[in-house]
Amino acid sequence: MAYFRLFYLFFPGFLVLILLSLGAAPDARATDEGPRLPEPVEEPEQGHRGYGTRLWESRGRLRNSSMLAPREAFARAAAVLEHFGVPREPEPQDSLDDLQGSQTASRLATRARSLDLGGKFASYSSVTPELLEIFQDADSREVPDFLARLAPEGAVPFDKDFHLRIRRASLSNAPEQPLAGLRIALDPGHMGGAPWDERSGKFVRDRKGNRLSEGLLVLQLARLLEQEFTARGAEVLITHRSLAPVSPIPYESFDLRPMALEELRESVPRDWFRRLLSAAPAGAALFDAFSSSPEFRALFSESRRWRYFFQRADLEARAATIRDFAPDLTLVLHLDAAPPAGDPTGVNPRGYNRTKAYVAGGFFADELATRAQRRDFARHLLDEHAWNASVSLSGTIVGQIRSQLGIPLETSGMGNSLPVRPGVFARNLNVQRRITGSATSYLECLYYNDPAEFSALRRYTRTLEIDGVAHGYSERLVQLATAVRDGVLEFVRGYSN
Numbered sequence: 001m002a003y004f005r006l007f008y009l010f011f012p013g014f015l016v017l018i019l020l021s022l023g024a025a026p027d028a029r030a031t032d033e034g035p036r037l038p039e040p041v042e043e044p045e046q047g048h049r050g051y052g053t054r055l056w057e058s059r060g061r062l063r064n065s066s067m068l069a070p071r072e073a074f075a076r077a078a079a080v081l082e083h084f085g086v087p088r089e090p091e092p093q094d095s096l097d098d099l100q101g102s103q104t105a106s107r108l109a110t111r112a113r114s115l116d117l118g119g120k121f122a123s124y125s126s127v128t129p130e131l132l133e134i135f136q137d138a139d140s141r142e143v144p145d146f147l148a149r150l151a152p153e154g155a156v157p158f159d160k161d162f163h164l165r166i167r168r169a170s171l172s173n174a175p176e177q178p179l180a181g182l183r184i185a186l187d188p189g190h191m192g193g194a195p196w197d198e199r200s201g202k203f204v205r206d207r208k209g210n211r212l213s214e215g216l217l218v219l220q221l222a223r224l225l226e227q228e229f230t231a232r233g234a235e236v237l238i239t240h241r242s243l244a245p246v247s248p249i250p251y252e253s254f255d256l257r258p259m260a261l262e263e264l265r266e267s268v269p270r271d272w273f274r275r276l277l278s279a280a281p282a283g284a285a286l287f288d289a290f291s292s293s294p295e296f297r298a299l300f301s302e303s304r305r306w307r308y309f310f311q312r313a314d315l316e317a318r319a320a321t322i323r324d325f326a327p328d329l330t331l332v333l334h335l336d337a338a339p340p341a342g343d344p345t346g347v348n349p350r351g352y353n354r355t356k357a358y359v360a361g362g363f364f365a366d367e368l369a370t371r372a373q374r375r376d377f378a379r380h381l382l383d384e385h386a387w388n389a390s391v392s393l394s395g396t397i398v399g400q401i402r403s404q405l406g407i408p409l410e411t412s413g414m415g416n417s418l419p420v421r422p423g424v425f426a427r428n429l430n431v432q433r434r435i436t437g438s439a440t441s442y443l444e445c446l447y448y449n450d451p452a453e454f455s456a457l458r459r460y461t462r463t464l465e466i467d468g469v470a471h472g473y474s475e476r477l478v479q480l481a482t483a484v485r486d487g488v489l490e491f492v493r494g495y496s497n
Ligand SMILES: [Zn+2]
Pocket: 189, 190, 202, 214, 334, 335, 336
């Protein structure tokens, strides 16, 4: 930290003189039809090479529900958070240590196009050829958050450990042990069976009452992959080997309040929060405006229990398990569904089956409000090896699923996402956002409520014991595991990042 403070003192002029390109870049916002598919390893475009004038510029001004100046809005928001007992966030600076000096300013600008869907990061940051500086207050940029030292232009991003291990595996492993020396984390999505399927809605049933549980299918898939990867020399972690949640907290009785306060912190850039900030200066009248608003009260209501448990407690527990394992490759395993109208868990009579994968990115404008969110964004921005490796890994896996199972690549990433290459999209998904320093792929392998897929996946020919019960599974699931395995092997064999 001291280093950066010194640096900051000696080079204040750079901070204002030289701004870098971001703003001119993207209309890469389109997600739905006819997306542009940029190359995965991006080179700076001509127009961004030089340091022009208004270059590092926010595209994503939030709709201005309050007419407050940025500085006043920040001060009022801080007072509200403090008043309601939102704990201070830890200093993020130390968690950037391994990425200091890893990236050049011009490559940052290029890479930001896949990460910064809302175009908002620039309003929290400034960049010079030497330094990326992040602030806690959007637009006014007066309250420091953290700093990243940049590499000189022309420098090659330095080699990360996981990158060297994959390269070594690619170059020198014996053909029958192609994954030796690699650590692979598998995160089967959701929970499965009773009562979790009903709580999460992550199951499909046909008119006769036949069912498939996404949580069970992807756990079986993870177990099959574990056998395949272990047999080829990898060390494998599965985030959960039971159908139960990963988080140990009790679903029915955990205290909502700490998570509600986290949710309040993340709500600062949302319309309702910004509108309320206009009610009064920091003080009793402002706090009353919040505590009596329906949006504020909803954060603390029982109706949030499900969401806080699944989207906060359980996903954070998974991410922490993966981080502790320090994997070289991480696969987050899911199946998708396109529910027919009015029947959220029904088989889709029209039939729809596609495969796709996500990499980190696609941060929306209101997803940079907290220090943790900005730290995660910056880590993905600086860790070019991991992002490029994630794109290639995702590409080889969906390619194998397409060719081996005959499932077309999806052309839209849904939600707030950006196309990266055919079948691969950048999207800010919860577990993946928190994992850096490895190649990660968040797979939506296929649509399990497609009628043909549903029947094939239900044609059980084998069993696997989970939680002491022998659960049936199909040749189709074995076929899927084989395709995912081959995608991983293709990625490692051809690794050239
Ligand atoms: Zn899922």
